[in-house]
Amino acid sequence: MNTLNMKFIDPHIHMTSRTTDDYAAMQKAGIVAIIEPAFWLGQPRTELGSFKDYYSSLIGWERFRASQFGIKHYCTIGLNSKEANNEALAEEVMDLLPMFICKEGVVGVGEIGYDDQTAAEDKYYRLQLDLAKEANLPVQIHTPHRDKKAGTIRSMEVALEHKLDPHMVIVDHNNEETVKDVLDRGFWAAFTIYPNTKMGNERMVEIVKQYGSERIIVNSAADWGISDPLAVPKTASLMLERGINLDDIHKVCYQNALDSFGQSGQMKESDWLENTTIDQSQKLFNNSILRGGQLPTIGEIRTNPIFDSNIIK
Amino acid sequence: MESKLLPNLLEFLEALLSKNATPEARTWLTEKQKLVQFSDSAKTLYLAFSSAPRYVGKSALNLSSEELEQVNQLRNGFNPTNWTTDQLARTILLLSLPSENAETYSKTILKLFGTADMGELVALYAALPLLPHPEKFVAQATEGIRTNMGNVYEAIALNNPYPFEHFSEAAFNQMVLKTIFVGKSLNYIYGLDERSNPDLARMLSDYAHERWAAGRTVTPELWRPVGPHINEAILPDIKRLFSSENETEQEAAVLACSQSSYPEAQALLDKHPMLKHKISEGQLAWSHISQKAITA
Numbered sequence: 297m298n299t300l301n302m303k304f305i306d307p308h309i310h311m312t313s314r315t316t317d318d319y320a321a322m323q324k325a326g327i328v329a330i331i332e333p334a335f336w337l338g339q340p341r342t343e344l345g346s347f348k349d350y351y352s353s354l355i356g357w358e359r360f361r362a363s364q365f366g367i368k369h370y371c372t373i374g375l376n377s378k379e380a381n382n383e384a385l386a387e388e389v390m391d392l393l394p395m396f397i398c399k400e401g402v403v404g405v406g407e408i409g410y411d412d413q414t415a416a417e418d419k420y421y422r423l424q425l426d427l428a429k430e431a432n433l434p435v436q437i438h439t440p441h442r443d444k445k446a447g448t449i450r451s452m453e454v455a456l457e458h459k460l461d462p463h464m465v466i467v468d469h470n471n472e473e474t475v476k477d478v479l480d481r482g483f484w485a486a487f488t489i490y491p492n493t494k495m496g497n498e499r500m501v502e503i504v505k506q507y508g509s510e511r512i513i514v515n516s517a518a519d520w521g522i523s524d525p526l527a528v529p530k531t532a533s534l535m536l537e538r539g540i541n542l543d544d545i546h547k548v549c550y551q552n553a554l555d556s557f558g559q560s561g562q563m564k565e566s567d568w569l570e571n572t573t574i575d576q577s578q579k580l581f582n583n584s585i586l587r588g589g590q591l592p593t594i595g596e597i598r599t600n601p602i603f604d605s606n607i608i609k
Numbered sequence: 610m611e612s613k614l615l616p617n618l619l620e621f622l623e624a625l626l627s628k629n630a631t632p633e634a635r636t637w638l639t640e641k642q643k644l645v646q647f648s649d650s651a652k653t654l655y656l657a658f659s660s661a662p663r664y665v666g667k668s669a670l671n672l673s674s675e676e677l678e679q680v681n682q683l684r685n686g687f688n689p690t691n692w693t694t695d696q697l698a699r700t701i702l703l704l705s706l707p708s709e710n711a712e713t714y715s716k717t718i719l720k721l722f723g724t725a726d727m728g729e730l731v732a733l734y735a736a737l738p739l740l741p742h743p744e745k746f747v748a749q750a751t752e753g754i755r756t757n758m759g760n761v762y763e764a765i766a767l768n769n770p771y772p773f774e775h776f777s778e779a780a781f782n783q784m785v786l787k788t789i790f791v792g793k794s795l796n797y798i799y800g801l802d803e804r805s806n807p808d809l810a811r812m813l814s815d816y817a818h819e820r821w822a823a824g825r826t827v828t829p830e831l832w833r834p835v836g837p838h839i840n841e842a843i844l845p846d847i848k849r850l851f852s853s854e855n856e857t858e859q860e861a862a863v864l865a866c867s868q869s870s871y872p873e874a875q876a877l878l879d880k881h882p883m884l885k886h887k888i889s890e891g892q893l894a895w896s897h898i899s900q901k902a903i904t905a
Contacts, residue, residue: 348724355726360758394652395724398659561663 299326299533302546303568306528307331307553308407308436308468308488308515311369312350312358318518318525319365325529325603328568329368331557332358333407333436336378338520344388347375351396359401368568370557372406372436373397380420381412390423397431403557404428406436407468410447413440418454425458433560435465439474441493448474452481466513466556469494475503479511484556488517489527489608496609497531501538509544513552524608533606618683618739619704622697625670630694634665638698642705651717658702658721662695662728669693686770686799687738691763699732700739708741715745722749727758734764737771744775751780754787762791766798773800782809785834786816795830796899802834810838814846828902829861833895836868844873851877857901860884864895 304327311319311332322330332354341347354371362369373396375389397405405428410417428435435455440447448467455465462482470478470485471494478485487503488494500514516527524530532549536542557563627635641657648654670692672680680687689697708714718740722733734753737746750772753765765772766784776784781804788795795801813835817827832850839847850862859881866878867888878885887893 352724352726356730357758359727360760392724395655398656399726400659400662400728401726 299529299536299545302326302529302532302542302549303328304528304532304549305329305331305553306516306518306525307466307513307557308333308486308517309525310335310517310519311362312353313520314518314525316361316365319362319367322525322529323365323367325526327367327529329370329554329563330362331403331436331553331563332369332371333438334371334373334376335407335519336376340379340382341385342382344385344392347385347389348392351392355396355399355401370401370403370563372404372434372557373399373402374405374408374424374436375420376407377409377411377417377421377438377440380417381414383416383419386416386420390420390427393424393427397427397433401562402433403560403562404434404436404466405431406434406466407438408435409437409451410440411438413443413447413450421451422454422458425455425460428464429458429460433464434557435460436557437465437467439467439469441469444469444471445473445477449477452478452483455483456481463556464559468515469517471495472499472503475507475512479507482511484511484513484552486513486515488515489531490517490521490523491608492522496607497527497534498607498609500531501535501540504535504540504544504548505538509547509552511552511556512548513556514548515553526603527608530603530606530608533603537606619701621680621683622701622704625672625676625689626665626694626697626701629668629670629697630665634694634698637664638701641702645702645705646707651720654702654706654717655721658699658729661698661702665694665698667693667695667728670697684739684770686773688768688799689735690768692735695728696732696735699729700736703733703736703740711742711745715742718746719749727761730756730758730761731764734761734771735769737765738769738774743771746771747775751776754780754784759791762787763793767793768797768799770799772798773804778804778806778808782806782812785809786812789813789816789828789831792828794899794902795828795833796896802837805834805837807838807840810835810843814843817846829855829857829898830895830902832861832865833898836865839865839869839871839874844871847874847877851881857898860893861898863888864893864898 306327309330309332311330334351334354351373359369373393375386380386396402405424408421408424410421425435437451439451452467466484466486467478468486469488475485487500489497489500504512514528514531516523516525518525528549532545535545554565644653645657670689672690680689706714706717725733737743737750750765756762766788772781772784785798788798813831817831820827835843847862847865850858853859863878863881863884866874884893
């Protein structure tokens with residue numbers, strides 16, 4: 297038994313920072329759809345136009361680029377917590393968000409929440425919760441690296457205070473210390489398999505063994521740092537190896553992401569099931585990725601995950 | 610575009626949507642059109658424009674040949690053959706927006722361009738030939754040609770009379786060259802023959818030389834806009850095509866010469882009476898070359 301024919305969704309990955317090699321490897325490993333949350337660039341933006349062009353690239357060029365590799369690209373749009381601290385700019389960004397959140401393939405408001413848990417972060421987190429509620433969109437919450445447990449609980453309490461249904465909220469970057477609080481309150485609990493900082497996937501296996509697969513979601517949050525765009529399929533493979541049944545793996549590495557973000561009405565399984573051949577040479581997409589002399593990929597999409605190691609520490 | 614055509618065109622597009630989408634979709638759109646027509650805020654348009662696929666679907670339009678003819682009478686060169694229902698609904702919304710004030714109208718539309726996703730860009734660019742105050746969008750359309758998204762590029766360059774009517778010679782020439790560069794067929798560039806010019810012919814010939822130098826081929830379609838401008842510099846290219854073993858290249862050479870009044874080109878043509886005859890009999894035309902290039 298292997299994960300050869302399994303399909304995966306990575307509901308948190310920053311593809312604008314990744315290469316075409318990553319896309320090719322992800323497709324080969326069985327990833328059919330991804331969600332790219334709006335994030336910062338590793339450094340703060342200083343102009344409104346940078347936000348606008350970034351959001352536009354998530355729904356434009358990046359979506360197109362992913363399609364060249366047979367991967368459906370969705371995104372969440374929001375003002376991240378770090379940049380909420382530039383209040384003058386944050387005000388302008390808030391005016392910009394309604395232009396984007398109702399667009400096709402925008403499956404939520406995110407990633408939003410707390411970083412240093414400042415007053416400004418709190419203000420824009422709350423405003424965006426209201427916006428998500430008004431647009432009837434799921435919320436993707438980034439929980440802080442520091443003072444994590446208190447920050448996670450606070451994120452949820454504020455969401456409840458703003459009358460959000462926990463079933464519409466995906467709380468991200470959980471660990472052993474936060475998972476119970478999140479599940480007990482009825483929220484979705486996402487886990488980021490990110491080398492050395494967030495979760496390792498051996499720990500993830502233990503969490504699924506202990507808590508089961510309901511409302512638990514695995515992602516990579518791969519970005520411009522040392523991270524792994526194959527974290528989801530590798531974790532699935534490791535789970536299988538360590539005795540977790542296929543049904544549970546399917547839920548945490550695919551179905552739960554679809555069920556939670558699918559509540560946006562912007563993400564349907566038929567989006568990728570009904571279009572399983574890619575042809576980079578086809579008329580519609582000609583030559584945008586390919587440069588002279590490269591051979592296009594043509595044919596049925598097959599999943600064939602062969603990893604040197606499926607363990608991410 | 611003459612504004613008096615607008616109501617007829619809008620009616621036609623509305624009828625087309627009714628035929629291609631559900632009654633619920635049509636009702637949704639009618640309601641949004643009214644809001645867009647009477648609202649003071651552009652936000653109504655932006656929200657309806659964004660959410661159109663959700664309500665009207667994204668299926669391909671089913672156009673009869675009569676309808677295609679009709680649409681071409683309403684707006685010369687307009688060709689929605691490859692359109693989808695969401696695209697049609699978005700175009701109807703754009704045409705429902707009050708347009709008396711050219712400044713306000715174009716500002717609202719240009720803001721849509723500035724935040725558009727892939728599908729919205731396709732709809733916006735393909736709708737350009739229908740919009741009032743088309744001169745306001747020349748810079749945007751010229752910018753659009755620089756896109757790397759294949760489907761967005763097609764929306765501007767192919768089956769669209771807007772570049773023919775509004776692009777400068779330099780912008781039009783760049784578009785023709787890029788169309789070849791990205792491997793799409795020239796056959797769908799509206800008004801290509803009318804807008805061919807000596808500078809374009811020179812650019813295309815240079816491009817062919819660059820490809821040949823690298824040991825690559827060029828599409829025989831390339832010679833279509835070159836034909837009328839064959840001169841001393843281009844003649845050796847045409848001779849090269851005639852000596853090619855590729856039948857389609859020979860046909861392209863004959864077609865190019867048949868468009869030229871340059872005496873030496875005419876002389877070359879006379880050396881190939883069979884092919885010349887095929888042209889006069891309507892058995893050989895640039896569209897055949899395009900067809901071969903696509904299926905090759």
